[in-house]
Each structure stands twice: as C-alpha cells, then as structure tokens.
Amino acid sequence: MLRVQNCCKRYDRQTVLEHCGLEQSSGTILGLIGINGAGKSTLLHCVSGAIPVDEGTITWKGQPVLNHPEVKQKIFLVQDEPVFSSTENGRELIAYLSLFYPTADSVLFDELLKELNLDSTQPFSTFSKGMKRQLLTAAGLAMHPQLILIDEVFDGLDPFARRILQGQLAAQTIDEGMTSILTSHRLQDLENFCDEYALLDQGKILHQNSLLQIQQELIKVHLAFDHPIDPDLFQDFDVLKLEIHSRIAQVILRGNREELEKRLQKFHPVMLELFDCSLEEIFLAQLQKREEMA
Numbered sequence: 001m002l003r004v005q006n007c008c009k010r011y012d013r014q015t016v017l018e019h020c021g022l023e024q025s026s027g028t029i030l031g032l033i034g035i036n037g038a039g040k041s042t043l044l045h046c047v048s049g050a051i052p053v054d055e056g057t058i059t060w061k062g063q064p065v066l067n068h069p070e071v072k073q074k075i076f077l078v079q080d081e082p083v084f085s086s087t088e089n090g091r092e093l094i095a096y097l098s099l100f101y102p103t104a105d106s107v108l109f110d111e112l113l114k115e116l117n118l119d120s121t122q123p124f125s126t127f128s129k130g131m132k133r134q135l136l137t138a139a140g141l142a143m144h145p146q147l148i149l150i151d152e153v154f155d156g157l158d159p160f161a162r163r164i165l166q167g168q169l170a171a172q173t174i175d176e177g178m179t180s181i182l183t184s185h186r187l188q189d190l191e192n193f194c195d196e197y198a199l200l201d202q203g204k205i206l207h208q209n210s211l212l213q214i215q216q217e218l219i220k221v222h223l224a225f226d227h228p229i230d231p232d233l234f235q236d237f238d239v240l241k242l243e244i245h246s247r248i249a250q251v252i253l254r255g256n257r258e259e260l261e262k263r264l265q266k267f268h269p270v271m272l273e274l275f276d277c278s279l280e281e282i283f284l285a286q287l288q289k290r291e292e293m294a
C-alpha cells in the first residue's frame with residue numbers, strides 16, 4: 001500500500017502541498033486529476049522519492065521512500081518532460097536503468113519497442129516528443145516496478161501507441177499486482193481505466209473514489225417545463241452545477257438517484273431525465289462548487 005500522510009511541500013514561499021494525504025491499495029490504478037499548477041507533478045516527484053517533502057511521510061508497503069534506495073528501486077516515475085539521464089538511445093537507456101533496477105527486463109523492453117515500431121539504436125535527438133514518451137513509458141514498464149507513476153500519461157501518443165502501452169499497463173496490473181498513479185488533463189484517457197480517481201486541489205486531495213461511487217452521489221439531470229423556470233426551484237437541493245435556459249434546466253445534484261427523481265417529479269416537469277456524469281463533468285462541477293463556496 002502507498003501511504004502519503006500529512007505531506008507539505010513548499011517552493012520558496014509557495015505552498016504546493018498542504019497536509020496532503022492519500023492511500024492507495026497495491027495492484028490498483030489511480031487517476032490523479034487537478035487543474036494546471038495544482039501540484040500533481042510535485043506529488044508524483046515526492047512519492048517517487050526524487051524530491052523531499054517538508055513535512056509528513058510517504059511510505060510504500062510500510063517503508064519510507066525518501067533516502068531508501070531499496071524502496072526507490074521498486075518505483076518508477078515517467079516524467080512529463082522525458083529525461084534520459086545523458087543516455088543517447090534506447091539501448092543505452094535500458095543499460096543505464098538496469099544499474100538501478102534489479103528487475104529490469106530488456107526482453108520486454110525490446111518487445112514493446114518492436115510493437116511500437118521504435119528503434120533502440122536511433123538517437124533520442126532525432127525522436128519526436130511522442131516517440132520519446134513512448135520509449136520512456138516502455139522503459140518504465142520494462143523495469144517491472146511495483147509502483148509506476150506516469151505524469152501526463154498517454155499525452156501526445158497516437159491511438160496505436162496508447163493502446164499498446166495501456167494494454168501493457170493493464171496486463172502488469174493484473175499479472176504482477178503493479179500499482180499505478182496516472183495524471184492526465186485528457187480525462188477521457190483516464191475514464192473507465194482507473195480503479196479510483198483523486199482530485200488534488202489547493203494542496204489537498206479533495207475526493208478519492210471510484211467512478212461508480214462518484215456517479216452514485218452526483219447525478220446529472222435534464223428537466224423541461226411548460227413555463228420558464230424559477231432558479232429558486234432548486235434551493236433545497238445540493239446543487240453542484242445549474243444551467244437554466246428559460247424552460248430547460250441542466251443540473252448536477254448530489255444525492256440518491258431514486259430520491260432525487262421522486263422529489264423532482266413533484267415539480268411536474270414535462271421532461272425529466274437522469275444521467276451518469278462523465279469524469280470531466282464531475283471534475284468541472286466540483287471545482288465550480290469550490291469557487292462558489294470561496
């Protein structure tokens with residue numbers, strides 16, 4: 001299990017993580033989401049042990065990550081901007097990483113590169129941004145880490161490469177019990193792929209839940225009336241988002257689906273439809289609600 005407890009991280013005077021906590025079971029995939037600058041990369045760097053936290057503790061399977069090379073070699077961070085540690089090509093990179101990762105698997109690396117149509121002898125300087133990310137993600141997976149952290153996962157990858165790497169990640173999760181934390185701004189890349197989603201906002205994890213759990217609590221409702229809608233109609237509901245266009249309302253409500261439906265039927269709408277929210281709708285609604293409360 002990964003345990004991030006009460007972590008604070010400051011850059012100069014800017015506090016990025018503020019008493020941040022996170023728990024993740026082994027063998028699961030967590031989607032870490034948040035606005036630009038929320039601190040997702042910072043949290044991943046802290047979890048990998050690449051940078052220290054100012055307060056708090058981070059442990060993997062009960063052992064502290066920081067200053068413990070034997071724990072760090074079980075964790076791989078695929079950074080947003082690929083870093084190749086002064087190696088020139090894939091072959092050199094895998095040789096370099098093998099010095100730190102006893103579980104390095106050059107056979108898997110070669111297989112993945114073959115599937116991705118990448119040449120391990122081609123200099124990185126001639127690679128596109130997407131090719132660099134493909135290669136580094138493949139290298140990370142080929143280390144057979146217990147915990148893989150992928151910043152901006154699948155960002156800039158073509159659908160073919162995304163499918164191969166997504167498939168490999170899922171296979172290692174099932175076969176090896178690998179644990180993953182993935183960040184992305186393309187929430188559709190994370191939706192239905194992660195076991196849980198955590199929203200990092202203002203230095204803290206606001207929510208950590210499965211999509212199913214979130215969808216059971218937040219319901220998207222479309223309503224239509226034969227008369228213009230009074231915005232006060234929803235004043236007794238827990239509203240996350242409300243859009244009214246004369247006789248039509250689109251609203252995201254917190255509550256039990258059946259109970260909400262019964263309460264809304266009492267308004268005698270001419271149309272009432274309840275839907276599951278997408279991850280993107282949930283993300284936007286939660287941030288909008290937080291802005292309104294501020």
Ligand SMILES: Nc1ncnc2c1ncn2[C@@H]1O[C@H](COP(=O)(O)OP(=O)(O)OP(=O)(O)O)[C@@H](O)[C@H]1O
Nearest residue numbers: 011012016034035036037038039040041042043080
């Ligand atoms: N090395 C650094 N020195 C100073 N400030 C930093 C450093 N790295 C990040 N920051 C600041 O910390 C905050 C969080 O940055 P971080 O990159 O962790 O956010 P993020 O959620 O990953 O953002 P994005 O989604 O845009 O990649 C930002 O305000 C950023 O300017």
